[in-house]
Amino acid sequence: MVLDSPIDGPAGAGARFEDPVLDSPLLGGGLPFEAQRHLERAALSYHLTDVAETHLIAADRIAPDHAAVLIAFYRFYFYKGRLVDALQIARLCIEKALRLNALDTAWEEVRAEDARFGEWDALLPRFFLFSLKGYAYLSMRVGELDEGRRAVEKLLELDARDRIGARVLLDVLDRIGADDD
Numbered sequence: 001m002v003l004d005s006p007i008d009g010p011a012g013a014g015a016r017f018e019d020p021v022l023d024s025p026l027l028g029g030g031l032p033f034e035a036q037r038h039l040e041r042a043a044l045s046y047h048l049t050d051v052a053e054t055h056l057i058a059a060d061r062i063a064p065d066h067a068a069v070l071i072a073f074y075r076f077y078f079y080k081g082r083l084v085d086a087l088q089i090a091r092l093c094i095e096k097a098l099r100l101n102a103l104d105t106a107w108e109e110v111r112a113e114d115a116r117f118g119e120w121d122a123l124l125p126r127f128f129l130f131s132l133k134g135y136a137y138l139s140m141r142v143g144e145l146d147e148g149r150r151a152v153e154k155l156l157e158l159d160a161r162d163r164i165g166a167r168v169l170l171d172v173l174d175r176i177g178a179d180d181d
Contacts, residue, residue, distance in 0.1 A: 097128035
């Protein structure tokens with residue numbers, strides 16, 4: 001992406017720069033205009049569940065598997081309390097993140113050295129971590145505690161510094177049932 005507005009920086013006043021990160025599909029790059037319009041309409045009609053979901057479906061038809069569309073679906077289902085639907089989208093996000101990171105394996109088999117998980121500016125590995133965190137959280141919320149724990153433990157293995165904040169989920173899992181004693 002070439003930014004059209006002039007900037008002040010190391011290249012001097014008025015310089016333009018290219019930033020391939022901004023072109024990433026994770027930040028909306030490559031999203032067809034019409035799909036973007038449907039996402040905008042979905043957001044504006046959030047209070048009209050059927051209308052908003054119709055726009056999300058239309059965006060998905062135009063740009064299937066685009067991360068911006070998947071994330072919009074995830075947020076919509078999550079905030080509407082449709083956690084099983086949100087969990088399914090989290091699974092799709094994990095599958096996409098595996099492909100984007102060239103990881104030809106199941107999430108359970110990913111190792112810390114398979115991608116730049118420890119580098120916060122590494123957008124694609126971070127997308128994988130956030131997708132797995134959403135999956136872990138939603139698994140817990142729908143009662144799949146063992147699956148949630150496996151996902152949280154994988155997060156902590158991949159993100160040893162816990163920048164993603166998985167430890168809090170593990171603490172919740174560890175406290176479940178402890179108050180019953």
